[in-house]
Amino acid sequence: MTEGPKKLSPKERMAIPRAKMPEQNPDLRAQNFNEVPLGLTPEMAMKEALRCLHCRTEPCVKGCPVNVPIPQFIAKVVEGKFAEAVRLIKKVNVLPAVCGRVCPQEVQCEGNCTLFKKYGGVSIGALERFVADYERENNLVEIPPKPKPTGKKVAVIGSGPSGLTVAGDLIQLGHEVTVFEALHEPGGVLIYGIPEFRLPKDIVMFEVGNLEKQGVKFELNTVVGMSVTIDELLEEGYDAIYIGVGAGLPWFLRIEGEELNGVYSADE
Template sequence: MSKVIKSTFISEAVEGFTPRTAMEEASRCLLCHDAPCSKGCPAGTDPGKFIRSIRFRNVKGAAETIRENNILGGSCARVCPYDRLCEEACSRCGIDRPIEIGKLQRFAIEQEEALNMTVLKAPEVKKEAKVACVGSGPASLACAAKLAMEGYEVTIYEAEEKAGGVLTYGIAPARLPQHVVDHDIETVKNLGVKFVFNTRVGKDITLEKLQEDYAAIFVGAGLWLEKLPEIPGVELPGVMAAADFLKKARKSEGTYNPGRRVIVIGGGNVAMDSAVSAKLLGAEKVDIYYRRTIEEAPADMAEFQYVLSLGISITTNFAPAEVLGTDKVEAMKFKGRDGESEAKVAVDTVIFAIGQGAEDMGSIAPFALNEKGLIVVDYSCKTSVDGIFAGGDVTLGGKTVVEAVASGKIAAVGMMNYLAQKEVN
């Protein structure tokens, strides 16, 4: 019998370091000259520097480095694909295995919280120009924090009742516990950033109204358009999109019933999160189906391994062909990539994690959009509409949290330059 991990929806998948084990891990670090790991971080979190701080018994300095460079240091520590960023660049790979950079980052941020540190402070004297951010996901939070630290008064408009966007509604809590997201958001709030919840821009408030009140606006609306394939039976009850499922699961705080037998379709991290969530919420049987091979799948290997450790199966080279059932889903029919194989599997819930699209951004403002409906921006994250900038998934497509943070930081610089040129200070 294989030893399968039994866990609950809200318990964490991985234990963190203690001060002693963190020191042991930091001692493995080669303390490289011109550290490759630091070059490997899109958000410039600078692991080379913060690991050196831990090694030289300065954990507060480590937390400072992380926070100053990456306002979402806590969340990124949990969800970053290290194995293809900083840890892949780690020189120690040449000896045995890389330093566990993500876990050390998590340790430093946990110490920041435990030691009640306030790393970032906004200037007392505020600038005249006020700025708004649309959406409260990673890109908006990073943009708002950077502007607030420069003395701008920033207000974030969020359609949901809680801040965080994909961090709060789109990732399994086993991977990213809510308290970690909340702590990151607290650091943004401590900079004086205001949040307006339950307010969807374009519906509850118009962009024109925002333009009257704010000198510049950042749009970080994310990708929340649920995608379902155009196959027969997809309208049957029991068929859901991953974003919808994950949001319901997160909001229920672990009480949502996913059904007895669940099939998740897709090969990205959202598919993995959906499968993990379904299993941890109590589904007896969870199976992932992906139309290509594991090698072609976008999900991180660590996520595949975690899924497997929970006893979830992964079937590759099978694409969804038809949802079968009368009043509700009863079975799922798949067609093999080889053109010959077929499978019919009895099921209660089918979750499609086949990518998410941008909602109708044209309804907010007359942005130039690309063929996927994503907002087109220049190098400084400026859109085609004067005074409006955009970043995160709504411009990048479904990328990582750390890349969204990076684009939020770039947009903040772009907005400051824009405001300087307009001589609004």
């Protein structure tokens, strides 16, 4: 548990209204595909961070699938130490700029926030996005030093968020990592599913670039099972294989008429 800033009482923190992220003007956004929410300013982020009550039981962390140290990173935001804040997040999550944008925070961290029902939860996603963007836009991203090599090779099949996360974690453990991707670009649904106005592709590609700088190799246009099989990868000397191929194929209901023109699966 973090102590958090002591200057404000819980009552004073609860009196701070939840930050509203600025958005593109509707007249403008009707004419482009750019991201709609524009992100918090440093001042807005620091004020929003003051709303955190630093609860002893950390319900927000329990609501996060990867247990991001939320109160601790928020305490850094209060102090204006944005790069330190994002580095805390990156210890457990290699994609904070992505998760800050597209995670369903309202049912995870923010939905579990003590303030959620009465005051609106602390805008944890917006703060996560802010510190990640701040780090990237101010060229403060630090590529972690190369760990001692283990001599082990891992093949990761699929470069969606699952494959990218595994690749990032394994390279930091000192393994040699190659990601095999069927399509011509890495990123999975982050690239070809989630639209630009919700998650800009530049942000995904920036994270992929950081993984490359750490030593992760990407083999694109490679359908594992066709271009190369898992047995062949094992014969090539891979010690382990992670299969993160997503759920790209539709399940049809086998009902009459589903093959007719004009009937689409959900992804289409």
